[in-house]
Amino acid sequence: MTELVIQNLYKRYGEVEVLKDINLTVKTGEFTVFVGPSGCGKSTLLRMICGLDEVSSGEIAIDGELMNAVPPSKRGIAMVFQSYALYPHMSVAQNMGYALRLAGESKELIAERVTRASEILKIDDYLDRKPRQLSGGQRQRVAIGRAIVREPKIFLFDEPLSNLDAALRVDMRMEFARLKDRLGTTMIYVTHDQVEAMTLADKIVVMRDGRIEQVGSPLDLYHHPENRFVAGFIGSPKMNFLPVTGGDGARLRLPGGSVAAPRIGKPFEIGVRPEHMEITDGAENTLTGNVLTSEHLGSDTFAYVQIEGVERPAMVRLDGERQITHGEDVSIGFADSAVHYFGSDGLTISQAQVPAAA
């Protein structure tokens, strides 16, 4: 079974540590997404798995076999590059069959696999064209086709959708999901777009500054972020954060109101997702603020509510038909269960032991 195990992995460029103590296991058939802001080291990690960047220290093993010194072509992986990196002077068919040709496979086998892959990706009409005669989406498919033809144990995707326009990106995202079901191969996918991560992944690896912040399923990360960074990074629109200004044993004082205190820990900050907030007086917790502006998307209305003492206005997701008067004082309400508590170190104060609010 194809299992990728990374242990104590470091990448250094001179004095600079780009990756710090990475430990990760990717199981067979898993769709794993590395996500994080630019410069977090996610692409470097992918390139090291691929074998394009050398390991400074630590181990990368596929199927129990140490890969540190194995050249990329011998690792049983295929990579789809951000720029697609198609060979401009070769036709689509030649692009896709290149790896097999180098491996000395027979013409029949190459033709058969290229045909099969091109049918899966619906590019069988373009096999004789050169890359420059294709649209962005078609090029993307050829790049994926080139990977499929090799029948790798692991697919690596480096921000494959970032060069496509928004509409095409949504389409291709769906294609990736379909491909994942159809091929069932292990896939590792790098993106800075948390929506891509949430929609595609079985397992998300959130990275920041060369470290893994949290690993888990999309819903796991959404509901139980381990720290403030993951809480803010996962979920769209972003979670609202409010500083804790004081309080007693039962209630925590916040700017504009208060919230139920957790059973354990001394929170420094709390977070509530916009979709868990309402504009209402009748809720377990309420905050007062002034409506700064609102955005009507049809399906949703986003209200930006300025709470005194908080720099960033809180965002509240409301029904699409809801009308909001700008400049009006309102009460934001939310349930106890919607509150995430964070300590001064940025870590989540887990309330797992605490019974869910009644």
Place this chain on the structure above:
Amino acid sequence: MPTDLSQAADARTFRPSPHAKRGGLRAGQGRFGVMLLLPALIAFSLIVLSPFVQALGLSLYKYTISTPEPIFVGLANFKKLLADPTVRGSFVTTAVYVFFTTFFSITLGLAWAIILNEPFKGRNALRGISLLPWIMPATVSAFIFGWIFNSRYGVLNAVAMEFGFIEHPQAWLSTTSGAMTAIVMVKVWLSIPLFMSFFLAGLASMDREQIEAARVDGAGNYNVLKDHILPHLRPVILVVVVLGMIGNLQQFDSIYALTGGGPVRATSVLSVEVYRRAFEQWDIGMAATIGVLWVATILPPAYFYLRQLMKGAE
């Protein structure tokens, strides 16, 4: 002065600016363009065009040291030349010289460019030093190589004897193949920097990810070169081959300084032949005739080069 605008508008006549010229803006730009070109045009006419036209004329005359005035002979010079085995020999020598110089300058220039395209410490310094042969005057380079090949105190003899390849010092430049090898080496040495620069520029525009993708697909160095670098550099190679051929067809200084066209006629390429006929034998008419034939051989590659340039400009 027409200061009253409303009055002017009523009359529906606007006096054109006194600075405006006939033909409007476009013609004015055209005139300005010609003015900018004029210095170059004058220089070209004086230095290149008029001597060429003169030579073209002289090729139709018998004009030697024994003829006080040029005598018009029509195409007799050409007839005589085509029957002359020494001139045919010169063409063959030139062809050999151009082939080897072009071939080796391009392969070595490309190899050097690929090496200098890899990131390593001191790369920029090495790139700078690599341009040295280009900066040095060709005759100086020729004399340096003259010393290297010298039969009595040359470095080549010393090294070859040290390693036991030869027992006695050799007079390298006095054999036909030795002299040819020497002038080819000098020219290759002179050309590498320029060609390397062309190739480096071409390599700089190469997509790094494309090479990486090829590596992942299992391409080794040979396949990366053959399937990716060479196809990418194809347009550059085309230009460099043509430029190299033109330059090598014209080469004179380094050859004349090193061998003077000898031994006997072994390295007497067309340029040297023209010089010898004109200024050693004082047969100006014949020299001009060879010159015309020589230009004719340069024209096809020059045409290709210009066409390639035009294509690039479109």
